[in-house]
Amino acid sequence: MDPISVRKEFEQNGTQWIFRTGLGQYGKARAVALQCHFFTADDEDEQIDDELRSCYNCQYRRWTMTSFECVALNKGIIK
DSSP states (O other), X not given: OOHHHHHHTEEEEXXXXXXXXXXXXXXXXXXXXXXXXXXXXXXXXXXXXXXXXXXXXXXTEEEOSSSEEEHHHHTTSOO
């Protein structure tokens, strides 16, 4: 998955890039993280997925009520 494909898994909502699939979709979050060159594991106490390489465990993830924002996309790290 190239950066454009990674970006397609998110929806822009104002200044935020929100994961389209939402919460509890571990398989999709893992698949996207495997292809993202900017994945960086968050502190262990912030991780919720048993598989390390998951968007849910990324330090660039910020939780929302129904999903999460990718700060790497928001800051333009992923173009």
